[in-house]
Amino acid sequence: MSIITETNDAADAHAAIVDAYRARTASSRAWHERATQSLVSGVSGSVRHFSPYPLSCVSGNGCTTVDVDDHTYIDCFLCGATLLLGHRHPNVMAAIADVATAGSLVLNPASATDVAEQLQRMVPSAERVRLVNSGTEAVLNALRFARAFTGRTKIVKFTGTYHGMDDQVLVGLDGRGTRLGNGIPPSAVADTVNADLDDLVGLADLLATGDVAAVLIDPSMHHCGLWAATADHYQTIAAMAATTGTLVIFDEVISGFRLAPGGGQEYFGVTPDLSVFGKALAAGEKLGAIVGRADVLAVADVSDRRSGPFAFQSGTCSDSTFAHAAALAAMTIYEQLGAQGAYAELGARANRLGDGIEQAFARHGIPCRTNRLGPIVRLFLTDGPFDRQHCSRLPSRPIDAFHLALITEGVLTLPGSNDLFLSFAHDDAAIDEVLAATERVLDRFDIAALLR
């Protein structure tokens, strides 16, 4: 039974959650006041900031993390879904420690080849590999390679998807085709076309122009609410692209290693021309990868520049042996977990979490639906149509407040991101704890008032 202690007014309900957060996180607040004197808005990236001030954590272990006030949380943020093995997986830590004495940057280390060979073994499309530092770098280089290879200029992405920080893809994240923030000239996005993932006729028209170098797909459709298409749909897009000489690029920064050991392309049964990886690739160290067709990646081959197009790509810190060691250890574990059926188990845990959250909300008479894909769960506080169009227009304030309230009950999610990410370190007890925390939030705060 609900014990509602706040008024039914949305502003009061919101204020009660903020007060509870403030009461619990005095040291985070003090840290943030200090941090803002040096770091812009006190953080190292816009999404890490949330109101009234962000949480500061000091350590992590498995599926838990500890904040500066010494509270332990079930971590469902996982540093933006990077820690698919949880914090400090012993094999990853040992692999980094093993190489640490030799220094983190040496010239052309053999470990880069080890990583590339492991990617070739695991990822269906990986004929060749180029390593970089982040998902953003991987995306921008993949787009350059696609343009160099095809001699075309346009890129099609799908409305609502996020593909990193490069100017040309920071457009259409909101579903309206606007650029995200200032500082992005119209010319930077002039060759980026935002298409509707459901509209295959419209896509066919775009491809028929013969000017599209690549269709860029996040197979998880994560940013716009985890509204992934079916395998058939992606296969149809790949077939349409192939007949028009357009490349398909899978952005596997979210889906990679998370939906299956071979990523979204294994999960959906599509072999893209190029794919990009980041986040879980190195389980917390910084590494990105562009993988794909040997003939396409040959555009970056500096050993033979006498024929064919050439695309420049380089990065001072792309050969971190720490990152390589972590990636090798992590990918080896993903491969083993795949063979053991652990991906299905993790997906089942995410389903139990999604079902449990929906039931908890229903018991409190509050509309809530969840989307799940692999180990990711998204919440939508609505009883309207359960589709991408409707759900992408829901106001963010109520769901952000719910996530802030979860923090006050010991579950770390990120207000502003609306994700519950699970890792292989989240066992059944962790799911129980997240569900118990959800119940406590619904008992303690007037979440229904937030929707009024």
Ligand SMILES: Cc1ncc(COP(=O)(O)O)c(C=O)c1O
């Ligand atoms: C689908 C997708 N692509 C690319 C990126 C950019 O990766 P990074 O933050 O490592 O630059 C992200 C980051 O969240 C992402 O979700």
